[in-house]
Amino acid sequence: MKIAVLIKTALDTGQLRVRDTVVVEETPLKISDIDRNAVEEAVKLKGKDKAYGVTVLKWGPLQKKVQEAENVLREALAMGLDEAYLVADEKLLNASHIATAKAIAAVVKKVGADLVLAGEATVDNYTGQIPARVAAELGWPVITYARELKVEGGRVVARRDLEDHVEVVEAPLPAVVSVTREINQPRIPTLLAIRAAMKKPINRLTLADLGISVEPKISAAYKPLVIQRKKIVIKDGTPEEKAEKLIQYLRQEGVI
Amino acid sequence: MKTLVVFPNKELLYAASTLGGEVAALVFSQKEAEAVSGKAHKILVAEVDPRLPDAAAEAVAKAAAGYDLVLMPSTKNAKTVGGLAAQKLGVELLVDVLSMRAEGGVLTAERYVFGNKAVATVQVSLPAVVTVAPGRFQGEPPAVQSAVEKLALAPTSRLKIVAVEEKSRGAVRLEEAEIIVSVGRGFKKKEDLQMAFELAKVLGGQVGCSRPIAADLKWLPEEHWVGLSGKKVKPKLYLAIGISGQPQHIAGILDSRIIAAINNDPSAPIFQNADYGVVEDLYKIVPILINKISKLKGG
Numbered sequence: 067m068k069i070a071v072l073i074k075t076a077l078d079t080g081q082l083r084v085r086d087t088v089v090v091e092e093t094p095l096k097i098s099d100i101d102r103n104a105v106e107e108a109v110k111l112k113g114k115d116k117a118y119g120v121t122v123l124k125w126g127p128l129q130k131k132v133q134e135a136e137n138v139l140r141e142a143l144a145m146g147l148d149e150a151y152l153v154a155d156e157k158l159l160n161a162s163h164i165a166t167a168k169a170i171a172a173v174v175k176k177v178g179a180d181l182v183l184a185g186e187a188t189v190d191n192y193t194g195q196i197p198a199r200v201a202a203e204l205g206w207p208v209i210t211y212a213r214e215l216k217v218e219g220g221r222v223v224a225r226r227d228l229e230d231h232v233e234v235v236e237a238p239l240p241a242v243v244s245v246t247r248e249i250n251q252p253r254i255p256t257l258l259a260i261r262a263a264m265k266k267p268i269n270r271l272t273l274a275d276l277g278i279s280v281e282p283k284i285s286a287a288y289k290p291l292v293i294q295r296k297k298i299v300i301k302d303g304t305p306e307e308k309a310e311k312l313i314q315y316l317r318q319e320g321v322i
Numbered sequence: 323m324k325t326l327v328v329f330p331n332k333e334l335l336y337a338a339s340t341l342g343g344e345v346a347a348l349v350f351s352q353k354e355a356e357a358v359s360g361k362a363h364k365i366l367v368a369e370v371d372p373r374l375p376d377a378a379a380e381a382v383a384k385a386a387a388g389y390d391l392v393l394m395p396s397t398k399n400a401k402t403v404g405g406l407a408a409q410k411l412g413v414e415l416l417v418d419v420l421s422m423r424a425e426g427g428v429l430t431a432e433r434y435v436f437g438n439k440a441v442a443t444v445q446v447s448l449p450a451v452v453t454v455a456p457g458r459f460q461g462e463p464p465a466v467q468s469a470v471e472k473l474a475l476a477p478t479s480r481l482k483i484v485a486v487e488e489k490s491r492g493a494v495r496l497e498e499a500e501i502i503v504s505v506g507r508g509f510k511k512k513e514d515l516q517m518a519f520e521l522a523k524v525l526g527g528q529v530g531c532s533r534p535i536a537a538d539l540k541w542l543p544e545e546h547w548v549g550l551s552g553k554k555v556k557p558k559l560y561l562a563i564g565i566s567g568q569p570q571h572i573a574g575i576l577d578s579r580i581i582a583a584i585n586n587d588p589s590a591p592i593f594q595n596a597d598y599g600v601v602e603d604l605y606k607i608v609p610i611l612i613n614k615i616s617k618l619k620g621g
Contacts, residue, residue: 198405
């Protein structure tokens with residue numbers, strides 16, 4: 067079974083560069099954490115066929131971030147993917163999800179995958195809409211928030227983890243499935259695997275290569291969220307005195 | 323302005339009314355239609371199973387014709403339906419929106435991004451689909467005359483729901499809790515969590531936890547899990563005990579009024595995100611707190 071895994075080269079939110087606004091251009095990229103679970107699941111399911119990483123670069127500047135994105139993709143290749151596709155185009159460096167889904171769907175068709183796997187959401191924007199959009203674009207069924215997945219007899223069966231209940235859902239292949247962190251424990255690649263990944267192909271594509279055009283009608287500005295906490299730390303005294311002090315503060319605040 | 327509310331509830335209908343103009347509701351049964359009667363100008367009834375995202379999205383895409391905005395709740399299923407419908411319609415989808423206004427064919431909305439460390443102000447041409455973050459639009463939708471209409475469609479779904487397993491839900495409703503005592507890896511054994519439950523009891527609060535306690539150690543069911551992929555909470559007091567304060571955890575507690583933390587490691591990041599921090603061994607201080615607070619409440 068050929069599998070395409072969606073990998074977001076996400077902003078590393080632990081290393082946000084911040085002035086008056088968030089300086090996206092200077093913030094490093096990393097693999098969106100939950101995508102590691104999607105990669106792990108693909109490596110387990112692919113059998114003798116190939117598993118492809120598919121990335122659409124969303125953060126600029128293009129030249130600088132393409133290099134970073136390739137490094138991120140090497141990580142996924144080291145985990146066991148066979149090949150990666152990186153769609154890098156100025157027209158995709160924006161907040162449009164329609165455009166992203168179109169580009170991804172085009173790559174999925176190009177590689178001829180039977181199954182698309184993705185993380186439930188990406189760590190930077192956390193919208194979780196791309197798997198559904200890609201499914202709509204391809205005309206395939208989608209199962210989101212899967213915490214368990216089986217493929218048998220041309221069908222996928224998943225346990226879909228929703229707020230108050232878990233649904234056991236079945237769909238015919240080809241299909242799109244988004245997974246949660248609970249689905250598996252992503253492997254840590256060996257040194258040997260990391261070296262081997264250096265030789266695996268990363269194919270770079272533009273929108274023109276895919277024969278699609280997009281006209282985004284969306285823009286976004288990012289302001290750092292400044293929540294001033296009081297940061298009063300009680301360090302001195304006996305446990306008894308510290309407890310007394312804490313209670314005093316909380317009573318002053320009127321919360322107990 | 324014409325707004326279509328899908329999976330309508332009081333909050334969404336109120337949010338739609340703040341934008342002005344016509345409000346319609348899309349529901350999936352006659353019973354739901356009755357529940358929103360008098361709260362939307364038009365009620366569209368589509369007889370499909372809304373648990374099947376592809377069938378529900380088909381209904382949404384059909385009902386959305388002629389509307390400027392489609393509003394939905396920020397549930398996992400609604401986001402899936404929203405993604406499918408938005409791509410079918412060729413429009414953008416904004417999720418977990420905190421505030422919004424529409425002007426001259428453009429919607430301006432705010433949402434948290436980057437692990438809740440930043441606020442994005444997004445501008446998008448209408449039509450668009452939006453899911454609204456819970457608790458942001460509090461008010462009564464105005465009373466109006468409702469016209470009920472059936473949405474004719476032959477629903478098709480390639481999904482089959484084989485089984486539904488209810489999650490064990492105790493009395494835990496962290497989203498609504500006023501006081502949360504939350505536990506992390508500082509607790510050495512599952513049995514020791516009893517202390518936190520006792521403290522929560524004397525405070526009249528509920529018990530939350532960080533990811534490792536629910537997801538890795540499984541000492542508490544997931545309904546206690548606070549954080550980016552757990553519950554997002556907004557109590558007046560969040561007391562984090564033995565929690566180091568990973569960014570994903572902090573992202574779930576941003577809306578707390580007061581955050582207090584107990585940790586024996588003075589360099590724990592939680593102290594940078596707390597109003598009041600106590601550097602102390604939780605095993606020493608928690609019993610004292612239980613004792614003192616129960617006296618306080620009793621007297």
